[in-house]
Amino acid sequence: MMVKKLLSAVVPCYNEESALPLFYTAFCRVTEQLSELSFELIFVDDGSSDQTLQEMRALAEKDSRVRYLSFSRNFGKEAALYAGLQAARGDYVAVMDVDLQDPPELLVDMYRSLTQEGVDCVATRRVTRKGEPPIRSFFARMFYWLINRISKAEIVDGARDFRLMTRQVVDAILSISEYNRFSKGIFGWVGFRTKWLEYENVERAAGTTKWSFWKLLVYSLDGIVAFSTAPLAIASVIGFLFCIVGFITLCIIIMKTLIFGDPVSGWPSLACLIVFIGGLQLFCIGILGQYLSKTYLETKRRPIYILKEQGGQQMEDMQR
Ligand code: UDP
Numbered sequence: 001m002m003v004k005k006l007l008s009a010v011v012p013c014y015n016e017e018s019a020l021p022l023f024y025t026a027f028c029r030v031t032e033q034l035s036e037l038s039f040e041l042i043f044v045d046d047g048s049s050d051q052t053l054q055e056m057r058a059l060a061e062k063d064s065r066v067r068y069l070s071f072s073r074n075f076g077k078e079a080a081l082y083a084g085l086q087a088a089r090g091d092y093v094a095v096m097d098v099d100l101q102d103p104p105e106l107l108v109d110m111y112r113s114l115t116q117e118g119v120d121c122v123a124t125r126r127v128t129r130k131g132e133p134p135i136r137s138f139f140a141r142m143f144y145w146l147i148n149r150i151s152k153a154e155i156v157d158g159a160r161d162f163r164l165m166t167r168q169v170v171d172a173i174l175s176i177s178e179y180n181r182f183s184k185g186i187f188g189w190v191g192f193r194t195k196w197l198e199y200e201n202v203e204r205a206a207g208t209t210k211w212s213f214w215k216l217l218v219y220s221l222d223g224i225v226a227f228s229t230a231p232l233a234i235a236s237v238i239g240f241l242f243c244i245v246g247f248i249t250l251c252i253i254i255m256k257t258l259i260f261g262d263p264v265s266g267w268p269s270l271a272c273l274i275v276f277i278g279g280l281q282l283f284c285i286g287i288l289g290q291y292l293s294k295t296y297l298e299t300k301r302r303p304i305y306i307l308k309e310q311g312g313q314q315m316e317d318m319q320r
């Protein structure tokens with residue numbers, strides 16, 4: 001008998017009690033279509049405060065393909081992805097959201113592309129941002145435009161975290177054990193041949209989004225700091241330019257005073273200049289501070305997540 005290849009799906013969940021059963025049903029339909037594979041579903045409970053963990057326990061009880069990990073508190077989606085990838089044992093590993101915004105049906109196409117086209121990874125990007133506030137879309141576009149100009153890792157606009165990877169790619173991602181994890185950047189940074197599937201944005205099936213505007217803004221700044229040192233260079237360039245401007249104006253003022261003998265005038269312009277340059281200096285020190293704080297957190301070598309509970313049939317097999 002031919003041994004079936006294993007596909008693991010890693011699904012981070014944070015307060016998703018309403019979406020979890022819907023996801024499970026949709027996922028089961030996909031497993032029926034891909035009968036040449038065996039499956040494992042790894043749910044990662046990211047410190048939910050609702051009934052998410054109970055739902056997971058119930059699913060694991062019912063279906064031996066389901067395993068779950070539960071964190072001691074909310075560590076964020078990036079940490080949940082990392083934990084899930086560590087736990088996954090599949091020859092192929094998919095990463096997807098539980099809210100059905102990453103349609104599980106796409107897995108069928110993704111798997112076919114992966115095996116038939118000789119790529120290492122099939123990723124998805126949404127071509128529309130339908131159903132999203134316009135201001136949020138605007139800032140998202142700006143962010144992708146900016147980060148692709150200042151970073152070496154390719155970060156595709158509209159790219160979702162939803163992707164199917166071979167074991168080789170997963171191992172490469174796991175070898176990056178940094179604390180400040182920006183998955184979109186890490187996926188691009190490890191390289192490998194990636195095929196992009198495009199699809200229309202789907203709205204959440206149930207529950208609410210966990211991302212406020214501020215959380216997204218902080219996340220994107222983290223992404224820039226994690227994948228580019230350009231802001232540091234920009235700070236130095238601005239400093240240098242201001243030195244030149246300062247020197248030129250100094251020369252002009254000396255010449256003027258020598259020729260016209262008109263030493264004191266224009267304190268408002270001076271006050272404005274002091275405030276402007278002071279602000280600029282603080283801004284640049286702030287940039288430096290961002291990098292310093294990330295270095296500080298990184299040197300502490302704290303674990304990326306803390307596990308409180310894990311379960312599911314296969315998890316028990318592993319422990320035995
Ligand atoms: N998520 C998580 N931890 C968090 C926030 C979100 O594990 O701190 C999970 C969430 O349960 C979902 C996925 O990450 O499966 C994407 O979150 P969401 O749908 O809220 O983001 P959006 O699709 O709105 O960008």
Ligand code: MG
Pocket residue numbers: 097099101204209
């Ligand atoms: Mg979502």
